[in-house]
Amino acid sequence: MDLIYSLIAVIGTLVVSFIVSLFLPGIERKFIHARIQQRVGPPITSPGIMAPIKFFFKQTITPESPMPRLYNALPLISLIIIVILLLFLIPEMYFLGALASIIAIVGLLKVEEIMYMFMGSLSKSVLSVRMPFPDLAKGAAHPETPRSFFEELSSLRAFRLIAFGSFPLYIALFVSVAMAGSIYLSDIIAYQQTHGPILFTVAGAMGAIVFFIGYMILLNEYPFSILKGKPDVVEGPYLEYAAKYRAYVYMTRGFLMFTLATLFATLFLGIAPNILNPSFIITLIVALIFPMLMAVMSAFSPIFTYKQFYPTVAGVSIIGVLAIVAAFL
Amino acid sequence: MDDKEENRTVIEAEVPMGTVHPGALEPYRLRLFVEDEIVRDAEMTVGVNHRGVERIMEGLPVEKANSLTEKICGICSNIHIWNSCRVAEIALGIEIPERAIYIRIIMGELERLHSHLLYLAHGCEVLGHETFSMRLFYIRETVMDLLGMIGGNRVQYGSAVLGGVRPRCELDQTRIQKLTEGMDLIEEKLTAFADRFVSDPMVMSRITGVGVTSAEDALRLACSGPTLRATGVKSDLRTEMFEYDPFEFDVITHEDGDVKSQLLMRVFENFEAIKIIRQAIRDLPEGPITNRSWEMKDVPITKSYVEAPRGTLYHSYALEDGRVRNCVIRTPSMANIGAMQYSAIGHHITDAQLCIVQCDPCFTCTDRAIQIIKI
Amino acid sequence: MSLKSYSRGRAVHVMLVYTGGCNGCDIEIVNCILSPKFDAEQYKVFLTWNPREADVLVVTGPVTKHNEQPLREIYKAIPEPKAVVAAGACALMGGVYKNCYGDIPSEEIAGPVDKIIPVDAKVPGCAVRPQDIVAGLVSALPLLLNAD
Numbered sequence A: 001m002d003l004i005y006s007l008i009a010v011i012g013t014l015v016v017s018f019i020v021s022l023f024l025p026g027i028e029r030k031f032i033h034a035r036i037q038q039r040v041g042p043p044i045t046s047p048g049i050m051a052p053i054k055f056f057f058k059q060t061i062t063p064e065s066p067m068p069r070l071y072n073a074l075p076l077i078s079l080i081i082i083v084i085l086l087l088f089l090i091p092e093m094y095f096l097g098a099l100a101s102i103i104a105i106v107g108l109l110k111v112e113e114i115m116y117m118f119m120g121s122l123s124k125s126v127l128s129v130r131m132p133f134p135d136l137a138k139g140a141a142h143p144e145t146p147r148s149f150f151e152e153l154s155s156l157r158a159f160r161l162i163a164f165g166s167f168p169l170y171i172a173l174f175v176s177v178a179m180a181g182s183i184y185l186s187d188i189i190a191y192q193q194t195h196g197p198i199l200f201t202v203a204g205a206m207g208a209i210v211f212f213i214g215y216m217i218l219l220n221e222y223p224f225s226i227l228k229g230k231p232d233v234v235e236g237p238y239l240e241y242a243a244k245y246r247a248y249v250y251m252t253r254g255f256l257m258f259t260l261a262t263l264f265a266t267l268f269l270g271i272a273p274n275i276l277n278p279s280f281i282i283t284l285i286v287a288l289i290f291p292m293l294m295a296v297m298s299a300f301s302p303i304f305t306y307k308q309f310y311p312t313v314a315g316v317s318i319i320g321v322l323a324i325v326a327a328f329l
Numbered sequence B: 001m002d003d004k005e006e007n008r009t010v011i012e013a014e015v016p017m018g019t020v021h022p023g024a025l026e027p028y029r030l031r032l033f034v035e036d037e038i039v040r041d042a043e044m045t046v047g048v049n050h051r052g053v054e055r056i057m058e059g060l061p062v063e064k065a066n067s068l069t070e071k072i073c074g075i076c077s078n079i080h081i082w083n084s085c086r087v088a089e090i091a092l093g094i095e096i097p098e099r100a101i102y103i104r105i106i107m108g109e110l111e112r113l114h115s116h117l118l119y120l121a122h123g124c125e126v127l128g129h130e131t132f133s134m135r136l137f138y139i140r141e142t143v144m145d146l147l148g149m150i151g152g153n154r155v156q157y158g159s160a161v162l163g164g165v166r167p168r169c170e171l172d173q174t175r176i177q178k179l180t181e182g183m184d185l186i187e188e189k190l191t192a193f194a195d196r197f198v199s200d201p202m203v204m205s206r207i208t209g210v211g212v213t214s215a216e217d218a219l220r221l222a223c224s225g226p227t228l229r230a231t232g233v234k235s236d237l238r239t240e241m242f243e244y245d246p247f248e249f250d251v252i253t254h255e256d257g258d259v260k261s262q263l264l265m266r267v268f269e270n271f272e273a274i275k276i277i278r279q280a281i282r283d284l285p286e287g288p289i290t291n292r293s294w295e296m297k298d299v300p301i302t303k304s305y306v307e308a309p310r311g312t313l314y315h316s317y318a319l320e321d322g323r324v325r326n327c328v329i330r331t332p333s334m335a336n337i338g339a340m341q342y343s344a345i346g347h348h349i350t351d352a353q354l355c356i357v358q359c360d361p362c363f364t365c366t367d368r369a370i371q372i373i374k375i
Numbered sequence C: 001m002s003l004k005s006y007s008r009g010r011a012v013h014v015m016l017v018y019t020g021g022c023n024g025c026d027i028e029i030v031n032c033i034l035s036p037k038f039d040a041e042q043y044k045v046f047l048t049w050n051p052r053e054a055d056v057l058v059v060t061g062p063v064t065k066h067n068e069q070p071l072r073e074i075y076k077a078i079p080e081p082k083a084v085v086a087a088g089a090c091a092l093m094g095g096v097y098k099n100c101y102g103d104i105p106s107e108e109i110a111g112p113v114d115k116i117i118p119v120d121a122k123v124p125g126c127a128v129r130p131q132d133i134v135a136g137l138v139s140a141l142p143l144l145l146n147a148d
Helices: A002-036 A046-056 A068-089 A091-100 A102-122 A150-165 A167-180 A185-195 A202-218 A243-269 A280-299 A306-328 B002-009 B053-057 B062-072 B077-092 B098-127 B130-151 B173-198 B201-207 B215-220 B259-282 B332-344 B349-357 C003-010 C024-034 C065-077 C089-093 C130-146
Strands: B013-017 B029-035 B038-045 B299-308 B311-320 B323-330 C012-018 C045-048 C056-060 C083-087 C121-123
Touching (some): A002 A046, A002 A068, A002 A091, A002 A280, A002 B130, A046 A243, A046 C003, A068 A091, A091 A102, A091 A185, A102 A167, A102 A202, A150 A306, A167 A202, A167 A306, A202 A243, A202 A280, A306 B201, B029 B349, B038 B332, B038 B349, B053 B062, B053 B323, B062 B077, B062 B323, B077 B098, B077 B299, B077 B311, B098 B130, B098 B201, B098 B259, B098 B349, B098 C024, B130 B173, B130 C024, B173 B259, B201 B259, B201 B349, B215 B332, B311 B332, B332 B349, C003 C130, C012 C024, C012 C065, C012 C130, C024 C045, C024 C130, C056 C065, C056 C089, C056 C130, C089 C121, C121 C130
Parallel strands (some): C012 C045, C012 C056, C083 C121
Antiparallel strands (some): B013 B029, B029 B038, B299 B311, B311 B323
């Protein structure tokens, strides 16, 4: 009986999370962006649900890539990784021990970032070098220079994202570790059940801000959209995805939004995602509030270059470190 | 660019962009030579859009040729047809009625408004600020409606004909009323937008100190129009055109020559344009709008320079049996290409596209001449 | 209505390619999508700049020689089903540039568009009006919806 109960909890949570996550891009576009920009905006189902379904019905083509199969497999891998990440957050899975800890979560998120790098280096889109144009004619400047695709640029930027860009998110994860004194999710939740949510302490509040900035950086939303900014790299790593693989890209993004919000609810509010627990409603609310806040931020900001990106990351990271220090005091 | 010679030694990679690119919109090829994402050299290839309008104009009756110049550019179509008429009017000594001049100026300044608003919207789009871009497009709609009301078409509305303006463009009381209301609306909206724009710290940090062109460099690169004025050089052909004699307006200059001063200068020029339109409406003289009593004769090559929204526009042709010969057109963006390449150097790739957009490129205009003669 | 055509009608991604027009049509199309007054997104039309994502290709301009190959490449990159909308007089029949050199074959103009890629919907006008562009996109939709 216990086993069936657990199975229902796990599968139900995953399914509900998945369905909710499909609505998030639409909510962002219709209720925030369109409202701020004083227009009607698309129907709520269009960007998140109908677009992926449409892509499933498109003709599958071989992308222009040195390793087309690996390239096409990458969004599916990253979707699976996020599913696993969400799985580890569900209380029924805490028997896995070290896998249901902050260390595993950090590792999985790192893999997620490395995916951007692989995607970038494997994509060879028509928009830059492959565009047929006689620009290496006689008299061209520096004809010997090696030519690089936009995606290689994106790949380099993804490397920087791994190196320093996602610092705030990881620092924010360790605020709750410092408070609870344990890396295990079960201990962190137990700590919050006795001491109240970490969010309502000084360290927790600071950590929440840091987490939010890290969330935006990891999701590559404006203003931190260095991987896929419109003025230079167009869509960056995703340029060559077509048909159902693009559908996976769309779904991955929505699901990542949901999962990170769930992670926040677990670490800072002490509410693990579990469909059979009435407090699951709070997880859903957090999952709605996060994309909405992000959409408000992104509607009012330009793209950052490194000149703004470095100081922002550095400043937010310092707040994060202060939060950890405050957690120990 | 001798003073940047030492930078040319390290070039790691080339990033080609175009001819289809969201930041550029227009088809042109841009090759950026980068070292660690910092642009060390840039090469722009224009000529993608060359269609050869001068060749079509060759041998056409002058009236037809004039209306053809409108198709050179969809953004500043009116100034092309105005300048082309101006060539023939100067050559044949045609006297233009006062009222026609005023209507031409109203159209010209409305066009400047819409061109500058489009420039600002495109600039915000390249900054990555979709909301500001949409707000500017919304303000621009008012201007487009006014242009559509007067000219009958939203884009190719060209009002000037030889000896005056088209009868369609006559301003009656209703239209003047609508113009007045439109100017008030644009001024109000644009003031609100400008206040919001300059108080945004994120936008300001993106555009301050980026793409700097000093006044000496701008003069050396032979820039013209707003691009030159934003570097601090007081140069506006409107002060020398006899049409603008009765009007009072300031020539706006900004000192820094970076993207910020380029953008803000356009905002202030819009207010000047509104001022000129208000004066023109107030003092609009009565009388005919076309002078049909002129005679065609053969004339040698005649030149005319006007201040287009993007800089100095040059048209010249000779007349033979009432037909156009040896037509030459030089558009403002041609003069500013040097500044576009120059200002992009030393900045991040994301800023490079912004540095090009700050010079208000219009390459569909620019692709006129096959041979570029150094002046 | 099957899920296939329902989803296709509910998310239409549009890509723009300018092939050397006078900017008039180009600005009107961007205006149609970016201006809150027209706002094509309320009709489920989304702007994209990636041919792999696009369903509908909107082409303006008379297709100059330098733009001929890029246009073909971009058309090839769009996965089926796809539709092409030619917008503006130049894209439809070459506009004023058609007879650039009289009877001598033109070296500058390779167009009009239907000489190079198959065109499914034609939007007339010089310059096209934003309302007409939305109408043209809608008239190309049945082709997408009924495709396999």
